Amino acid sequence: MSTAASPSVLSPAARSRIRSGQRRKQLDRIGDRTLFGICLFAAVLCVVTIVLIGYQVVDGASPAISRYGLGFLTDTTWQPNFGQFGAGSLIFGTAVSSAFALLLGAPIAISIGLYLSLLAPNGVRGIVAPLVEMLAAIPSVILGFWGVLVLAPFVQGTLEPWLHGKLGFIPIFGAPETTGASIFTASLILTIMVVPIIASISRDLFLAVPHDVQDGASALGATRWEVVRGVVLPSTAPGVVAASLLGLGRALGEAIAVAQVIGAGSEIQASLFKTGDTLAARIANQFPGALTEMHKSSLFYLGVILLVIGLASNLIAHWIGRRFSYDAGVVR
Amino acid sequence: MNEQGYDPSAPLVPSGNLRRRRLFSLLAEYAATAAAVAAVAVLAIVVYTVVSRGASALDLDFLIKGAPDGIGPELVGTFVIVGIGTVIAMPIGVLVALFLTEFAGNRATHLIRLTLDLMNGLPSIIIGLFVFGLLVNHKQQSGIAASVALAIIMVPLIARGSQGVLLLVPGNLREAADALGVSRWRAVLGIVLPSALGGILTSTVLSVARAAGETAPLIFATSVFDPSSYSLNPFEALPNVPVRVFQLSEEANPEGFAEAWGLSFVLVSLILFASVGARALLARSRRKLAS
Numbered sequence: 001m002s003t004a005a006s007p008s009v010l011s012p013a014a015r016s017r018i019r020s021g022q023r024r025k026q027l028d029r030i031g032d033r034t035l036f037g038i039c040l041f042a043a044v045l046c047v048v049t050i051v052l053i054g055y056q057v058v059d060g061a062s063p064a065i066s067r068y069g070l071g072f073l074t075d076t077t078w079q080p081n082f083g084q085f086g087a088g089s090l091i092f093g094t095a096v097s098s099a100f101a102l103l104l105g106a107p108i109a110i111s112i113g114l115y116l117s118l119l120a121p122n123g124v125r126g127i128v129a130p131l132v133e134m135l136a137a138i139p140s141v142i143l144g145f146w147g148v149l150v151l152a153p154f155v156q157g158t159l160e161p162w163l164h165g166k167l168g169f170i171p172i173f174g175a176p177e178t179t180g181a182s183i184f185t186a187s188l189i190l191t192i193m194v195v196p197i198i199a200s201i202s203r204d205l206f207l208a209v210p211h212d213v214q215d216g217a218s219a220l221g222a223t224r225w226e227v228v229r230g231v232v233l234p235s236t237a238p239g240v241v242a243a244s245l246l247g248l249g250r251a252l253g254e255a256i257a258v259a260q261v262i263g264a265g266s267e268i269q270a271s272l273f274k275t276g277d278t279l280a281a282r283i284a285n286q287f288p289g290a291l292t293e294m295h296k297s298s299l300f301y302l303g304v305i306l307l308v309i310g311l312a313s314n315l316i317a318h319w320i321g322r323r324f325s326y327d328a329g330v331v332r
Numbered sequence: 333m334n335e336q337g338y339d340p341s342a343p344l345v346p347s348g349n350l351r352r353r354r355l356f357s358l359l360a361e362y363a364a365t366a367a368a369v370a371a372v373a374v375l376a377i378v379v380y381t382v383v384s385r386g387a388s389a390l391d392l393d394f395l396i397k398g399a400p401d402g403i404g405p406e407l408v409g410t411f412v413i414v415g416i417g418t419v420i421a422m423p424i425g426v427l428v429a430l431f432l433t434e435f436a437g438n439r440a441t442h443l444i445r446l447t448l449d450l451m452n453g454l455p456s457i458i459i460g461l462f463v464f465g466l467l468v469n470h471k472q473q474s475g476i477a478a479s480v481a482l483a484i485i486m487v488p489l490i491a492r493g494s495q496g497v498l499l500l501v502p503g504n505l506r507e508a509a510d511a512l513g514v515s516r517w518r519a520v521l522g523i524v525l526p527s528a529l530g531g532i533l534t535s536t537v538l539s540v541a542r543a544a545g546e547t548a549p550l551i552f553a554t555s556v557f558d559p560s561s562y563s564l565n566p567f568e569a570l571p572n573v574p575v576r577v578f579q580l581s582e583e584a585n586p587e588g589f590a591e592a593w594g595l596s597f598v599l600v601s602l603i604l605f606a607s608v609g610a611r612a613l614l615a616r617s618r619r620k621l622a623s
Contacts, residue, residue, distance in 0.1 A: 028515035028517070028518065029515075031516075031517035031518065032515055032516045032517050034517070035430075035516065035517040035520060035521075036435055038427055039427045039428070039430045039431035039434070039435055040431060040435070041427075042423075042427035042428045042431060043428050043431040043432075043436070043440070043444050045424060046424075046428060046444065046447045046448065046451065046487060046488075047443070047444070047447050049451070049484060050450055050451060052462070052466070053454070053458065053459065053462040053484075056461070056462045056465035056466055057458060057461050057462060057465070059465065060461065060464075060465045060469075107367075108367045108370065108371070109367075111363060111364040111366075111367035111368070112364070112367045112368045112371055114364045115364040115365055115367065115368040116368065119361055119364055119365065120368070128368055128372060130608070130611060131371075131372050131375055132368070132371050132372070132375075134375060134604060134607065134608070135371060135374065135375045137541060137542070137545075137603055137604060137607045138375075138378060138379075138545075138600060139544070139545020139546070139547065139574060139599060139600070139603065140545070140547065140548075141545065141547040141574045141577050141578050141581075142378075142382065142545065142577065142596045142599065142600060143378065144578075144581065145577055145578075145581040145592055145596060146378050146381055146382070146596075148581055149581075149589065150377075150381050192374055195371055199371070223353050223354055223356070223357035224357045224360070224361060225353075225356055225357035225360040225361070226353065226357065228360070246453065249453050249455075250453075252455070253454070253455020253456070253457065253458070254455070255455065255456070255457040255548045256547045256548050256551075256574075256578060260578070260581055260582070280455055280457045280548075283457050283460075283461070284457060284548055284551055287464075287551065287552065288551060288552075288555055288556075299461075300461060300465075303457070303458055303461045306455055306457070306458060307454075307455075307458050310453060310455050310458070311450060311453075311454075313453075314449060314450055314453035314454075315450070317449075317453075318446055318449045318450075322442075
């Protein structure tokens with residue numbers, strides 16, 4: 001092939017081979033660019049979607065924002081018939097139900113994470129871990145429906161009277177209502193939802209703690225609990241906090257199941273056993289039958305509040321997670 | 333030694349402080365085990381209730397007839413909505429994953445991962461408000477609007493799942509392709525994607541299982557429907573399972589409850605079946621790629 005430089009002496013077959021090679025090269029360049037282009041397009045589309053979501057929600061809320069301003073956040077009257085709207089009692093209900101769910105759920109979930117990572121025999125772990133994750137797969141509407149028909153009567157008939165009897169001197173455990181629809185029931189449902197999220201992330205965190213450090217602590221005479229308390233928990237604490245924040249974000253934003261069991265009350269009450277409502281649940285309950293444009297816009301305003309809180313908790317979790325390097329609770 | 337109180341003939345059992353510490357450790361172990369048992373018990377109770385109350389309503393008529401005798405239209409509507417949602421979400425999710433693994437630099441990777449995390453953490457009711465403002469307001473409810481909402485929920489799940497599998501594709505496969513002078517796009521389409529296909533499909537199935545039960549966005553997109561007649565037209569509101577369960581649970585009507593239990597049973601069995609199967613497949617395809 002020493003004559004390759006001068007095409008005139010090439011056989012026709014070789015010449016067509018070179019030409020097809022050139023065509024192929026051209027095709028490859030187009031192919032590479034196209035693939036890059038559509039991948040970039042898809043990625044940009046995601047970013048645009050997030051921005052658009054923010055824009056749409058704020059846009060829908062703008063009449064209410066310009067009419068009520070920030071006073072909306074503290075005003076506790078919500079009377080669509082009189083055109084009066086304020087998010088105060090809903091923010092209260094959201095904060096209380098989510099905080100209680102996290103208070104109850106996080107210790108349970110972290111314990112499950114510890115059990116699955118350090119205690120469970122291999123065979124048991126392979127069964128229990130997917131079962132706990134399956135709890136997260138149950139649709140919220142079905143969990144809420146179960147909450148209405150099974151959990152709420154039990155809570156109202158057994159749990160609340162018992163707590164009221166034992167701890168009734170604390171105002172949050174007031175007298176039970178006639179139905180089981182209460183902030184307490186909603187918190188229990190939310191607990192069921194946040195546990196699998198926090199549990200599976202914290203299990204992964206605990207599994208990543210180096211074994212020689214734990215073995216070292218054991219060799220120095222630490223009991224199993226002391227290893228957990230002294231080595232495992234301190235070294236994973238930021239990740240556990242991030243996991244709890246993700247759980248909190250989930251609890252704050254859950255609309256359907258809460259709407260089903262919380263009873264749609266509009267007052268701020270000390271007792272957990274009274275009805276209440278959350279931002280998300282109010283949107284779900286009232287949006288389809290919204291009376292006026294201002295009513296709709298106020299519901300959008302609730303969405304703005306929810307969006308800000310939700311984004312904040314996710315951003316903090318992401319920020320901690322990035323510094324701490326763990327994989328957020330996405331299906332892996 | 334002996335004058336310091338050491339008795340070599342004493343049995344080696346913990347005493348005093350050590351006994352207390354061991355006891356505390358043991359209690360902590362029991363507590364952790366109890367937490368795991370409690371979670372599994374709650375799952376068992378929920379599934380048992382759904383099965384015991386839903387299975388009795390179930391027969392062929394119930395599955396194919398319209399309301400008030402059956403749930404056929406809702407099932408079909410959910411299939412249509414979720415199907416279209418998957419068709420929208422899967423290509424986008426996979427392309428985003430490809431962008432992350434094949435093209436993105438550090439900064440872009442960070443931005444996209446943040447976006448996916450935020451999308452994943454977004455309350456689904458917000459997505460409902462978004463879809464309402466974008467596709468329903470001043471127009472009409474439609475199955476398409478519901479599909480778009482579900483797609484927004486599915487994209488981050490598919491993208492992160494696919495990215496995980498794509499990262500597992502052995503580097504030497506790519507290097508071999510490079511050494512043979514294979515161009516990027518041919519390598520991606522011919523080598524990388526096919527070897528990750530199993531994982532991509534299973535993470536898609538998992539995201540479908542998650543999206544199929546989503547209710548909040550559908551309340552905005554497709555909640556005014558006639559549950560007694562079949563509809564396949566995605567440009568109008570479609571009957572669907574989650575919204576119907578929600579509506580029935582809000583009415584205090586025992587017959588409605590029976591129908592809702594039946595709907596719940598069908599939905600839960602589909603979802604659990606899909607996610608269990610997909611997880612098993614995912615574990616297998618990861619093992620195959622990793623080995």
